[in-house]
Amino acid sequence: MTGPDAGPVTVPSDEVPFDPSLPWRKSRSVALRPEPFGALVYHFGNRKLSFLKSRPLVAVVTALEEHPDVPSTLRACDVPEAQHPAYVTALATLSRSQMIERRTSVPPTTSELAAGPCTEADMRPEEGLR
């Protein structure tokens, strides 16, 4: 449920709390399909399916990898300050189902990024899938 939050969102005790001050990105095992109401997000590895119910949230998820943390991503996507807590909650939900993942490398500075996982990142064999 939504609620005002300045810091990490609380989660079940066996999980690491979502930390919006870290860099994130849409998981590479995930496909995102835009829809009139937002987007369909499917994780090929764990078969989980999520629906993003707002177009701005879709933009945020896509833009995460270009920004150092969640708040700067929200600002860059023009999400009103009052809605930030709702968006953080949404991203926390997405991280629990592995739709977004921690980014451990710096954002690409060129457009020619080699295909395949970065060495520092946690990898899954992709076998031809995005």
Add this chain to the structure above:
Amino acid sequence: MTAVLPQRPTGGRLIDQFEYGLDAPICLTWELTYACNLACAHCLSSSGRRDPRELSTAEAEGVIDELQRMQVFYVNVGGGEPTVRPDFWHLLDYAIGHDVGVKFSTNGVKLNKARAAQLARTDYVDVQISLDGATAAVNDRVRGTGSYATAIRALENLAEAGMKDFKVSVVVTRENAGQLDEFKALTDSFGAQLRITRLRPSGRGADVWDELHPTMAQQKELYHWLLANGDGVLTGDSFFHLSAFGEALPGLNLCGAGRVVCLIDPVGDVYACPFAIHENFLAGNVRSEGGFQRVWQTSDLFTDLRSPQTGGACTKCAHFDACRGGCMAAKFFTGLPLDGPDPECVQGFGENALAARELDLVTPKSHIDHSHKGPVRGQPTLLGMPSIPAKICDESPLAGLDLR
């Protein structure tokens, strides 16, 4: 002719969005062949004999290419028995190599140790073994002598090969409704996931529905069993009509036909759902101009299904919001009006409606029937036909083929 599309609401519940349809299915069923080595009494697709007009390998690849372009992430492949197509394993690889995850539904006939090992090594493939009894006695009455053994052998092979997350899919009937705990124990013993689904009066199911569909008492027990034990038990959302008992079961709880799901059949016909293989629910064919995408996005049938459905008499019921009037296919094939109660309406309105049918009513029958014509080895005994002993080696779906 262009229909004026109803205005899609903004915000609100997801299912309200889905009822207006999507530009591509979320998931769909693809029956690869009507050929099957079995002759299950309740087969929803009336399978048995291969249709000579089946999609070729190239055409099937073309469908996969389209699904990739449309970003359909997951397809449920079935039949008939999909693994009897010689190109089955090639198409499996082709799909997963083109961003389309596959779950295939099988009676297990081809899942020897080698294939099980191969599947265990392959990501993005899910396997579902069909089983309709926790014991051979219950199962084989409906699926035929030897079918239980075949399924168990497949489960053993998959477990031994280290396959993860494979599923056992059960159609709940009057005869197995009391075996739910045994089914759970069986699947647990193999490290598999249990899936239970609703029997619809579709295909050959229409012939056995009266005697096989669960009683009202069994439905209630099933509902409570799901509430108590349903964590980790899949249902394919097929019991959403039971939500009218009270608390909703997990799932979208809506009829997805033509809105979020559909069927592609072995000859490329596109139907609203696999339980509605009948001319009235035929939207088009993938071989026509524009392929599957054009059928999905513009067919008259699907456009019709994506406008707000009139629930008719059901809208006055306090439970309508939970059950949405139930299953379209169940109503159609029992000869009930689509804007009235589901034949298994938990409030009992369906029983009233069934009793009110004309005595001489002939329920709709599809002309699509690929059932084996002659006796089949190991055929089910449910219909009272004598059982011809099955030979393990006699797997050919073409045995006794009656060429049309």
Add this chain to the structure above:
Amino acid sequence: MPEQTETETPVPAAEEVLTEESLVEEVSIDGMCGVY
């Protein structure tokens, strides 16, 4: 006559929806009817 009972999923009024509803909804890939 059908009995009046509580429904388990009341639909919120339009104005409340944007503030209260979650922006993400998770569904099982197995969670839609009409699939094998």
